[in-house]
Amino acid sequence: MRVLLLLAMAAAAHSAVPVSTGAGASARELFGAERLRVALAGVSRAGAHVVVETNSAVKDSEAFRLSRAGNEWIVAGSDASGALYGCLELARRVKEAGALPEQIDFSDHPQFVLRGPNIGMQKTAITYDGAMYDYRYTPEEFGFFYDRALWTRYLDFLADNRMNTLYLWNGHPFPSLLKLPKYPEAQELSDAQLEQNMAMFRWLTAEADRRGIWVIQAFYNIHISHALAKAKGLPFQQSKPTEFSSSYTRYCISEFIRTYPNVGLMMTLGEALSPQYGPEWLTRTIIPGVKDGMRELGVTREPPIIVRAHATHIEEAMQQALPLYQNIYTMHKWNGESLTWTDVRGEVLRMHKSLVDLGSTHIANVHLLSNLEPFRWGSPEFIQKVMQSCQRIGIRGLHLYPLRYWDWPNNADNPAELAIDRDWIWFEAWARYAWNPNRDPGAEREYWIGRIAGHYGSRQAAAKILDAYQLSGVCAPRLLPRIGITEGNRQSFTLGMLMTQLIDPERYNALTLLWEGDAPPGERLDEWVRKEWEQRAHEGETPIGVAGEVMQSAIRAVAAAEAAAGGVTRNREEFARLLNDMRCIEQQYRYYNAKTRAAALVLRYGYSHDIGDLRQALPLLAESMEHYRKLVELTDKTYREACSVHSSSRRIPFLGAPGRYTHWRDCLPAYERELATFQKNLKLLEGAGPRTLLTGREPLPGVPVKLAGAAGELFRMERGAKVYTDRDFAMQQIAPELRGLTGIRISDDAAAKTGVHLEFDLAEPTQILVGFFRSEKKGAAAAPPKDEWEPVLRNGIVVEGMPGFTVWSHALPAGKNDLDFGRGAYVVLGFIRRDTQVEPRMVFFSEAAAKQRPDLDWLFE
16 A cells, blocks of 8 residues: 555656756856746646747747647747747746647747836936936945845746846946956955856846847946046046046957856947047947957857937947947937837937837837926827837837836836836836737727736726726827927926926927927927917927816726726736826826916917916916826825926926935925916016016136146136137126126137037035037037936026127036037136026027017016
8 A cells, every 4th residue: 555655655756847948058048948847837748848949830930829739839049039938838838838738839929128127326316426327336335236135036027027127227337347457546446245246147148148138238428437547546437438448448349248258238428528529439349358268268159239310429339330240239318218109200200210220220219208208108009109119110120118217127116116016017018019009909908907806807807907008008199299398208297397397498498399209299388379479370299288188087087997996806006196196297287288378378378468378377376286286296205206306307396316306296386476476576577567687696606727638618607708719809897696706718710620528626516517519510519418417507608799699507527627518619607616506597698588478487487
């Protein structure tokens, strides 16, 4: 009897279906086979056997085929990744059915070559020597980086969703990941910390590779080690290549490739580096550095290089690079730094098409999602349409930001939740449609109802929750282009907008690409008001129409979510947070609808001069405040903050900084003052008619500056001061804010011929103020990089015989800095403290200003 029992136990121990791989199976095949064994652990079938193999008969990269021949179930991949995905697909089916499928003949392959999210090795605020994007990899800054259990869970999540790339973003990561014996002064970490980082990165890249994932390390140019910069007396970030910076960067890249063979590189050529130097830097520094590393490894397979189109001459750079390097990709933002439309047009479409036409694989970058923060967002229908548009254009890759980037792995909820738990539908939908966007809409609805039911327990409730996601999902994308300032992270749309921003967006450097490239055809608010006044027909979407429509969509989203509540049997606490988000979104768009209508009436007053228009605007502005107060109540205990950018990069509705205007409650007093100011000024108009209110403006607080190079000449900002060292053009008028500041003037002749490269030292972090003018003559006038600079004073100085100058500001760290805009003239008008908030405005110096469009901003200031 005991013998029979032992035999039975032995048979049971071997009843699991065996899974076999070839003798030379890759790490990806072995990983997939192991996942399949886990799924089959409780499945027994006499004589059944699963074979995992790569087979050249399976076409297309990462493709797989599942089939059955007798008692043999075959997972055949075109390559190691295809075999891996085939294993995961069969494992999913086994888990759902509890058995191997009786019949199966299923093939699949991806429509997009690269598919993956990014993680920011960056923080919400600028913390490292005042330098943008630069952060050291340490447990204090990035605790998650050292959490192997969290990484394992996240990498499994990516593999299950067939994502094959993972991007890590940092300004200059190399001193945190490499020993650099050629530059010992570059070391920024202790030996022990550096060893820990290198071991962690090796483990991470190996684990990612097992799951079919390329780890792509991103970096900016030209950034160098802060320790090295201090030792050599150089700026941390440089605008022009030098022999030293090229040699150092080339060495870093070669060491990175040599040390981590299974990684790729992604670079932002611009921002610090002036755009005209991008092609040279790519072809003479970066590509040679990669080839140096390959040579030391003794390999010929080229690691992937991805070049962003941001802030550089990307087309010229790629034309020079492609003959030198084959495995190179381009990347361009989809809707800027927001999500505003399922398509693109105009200059945005032209750029994508141009990069596609170069012949290399082109990637769409779904970037930052500034208009979606911080609420839950998950509209599969919207995402599917985006990926269909990408496919139609010829885009073959997806680079995806999380809904909250700067604070990974958390979101803004109180208490914080992990992004992959809260925002699972965001990641899954993008991954699903990056694999294949061409799926039947009806079948897709049933699929997502099933996925949501898995989270909340009921298909009936899931259908309503899906409706809530879809209805709320159109609100921010549709309204931002009609009334917003920018798709960039300098605007936090959820925090609201000032009336001056609604009625005078040009004052805040409104980005025309927002509505001319990242939105369907339509009108802006001033255009709508003018056409209404002139009784002309409207074209496309209108701001008033969209504001009303998205408000109704948000109201219906709340109704759908509330209707789902009774059927929710799982994750009730998370459902309560989702329902609260829907209610927040409703209040947000009730607020915007009322305030947009109020702004339209104020603009109409500029044509009608009828104070009745302003009287009608007042109750609408007051109504908007009622909704904003409700939004504050709904978020006061449920959200730590509204937006993840805590630096001066955020300007709309208010200047950002750590602890400054990060929550709705922080903004409420400013909106209350705005309403009170409008009420006061309306009474002034009612009592005495239209008038101009004049207020004195004090000079801005200056910061000391010392020239460190041969170019340029310091001067005091005052009437009569010359704007160039070699011309007699003098300032006739200057804005009072600029009086007494220390400026730098340059040679107009040198600026026109070759450009002027300024070098200077700053005693503390500052904002630099630079005056630019418009000119149709090539090389006559420099222009600021609009992604990084802000206009603050339009017509800020008047110079006889020249167009008006607009004053732009940009944040700089303390220490050594440089400035290089390429060819064209400009004048540095001063340096002020970093935390100074300069009120953007149009400066008028004479009665001639009265002939221009009426200045209505004063009603609210």
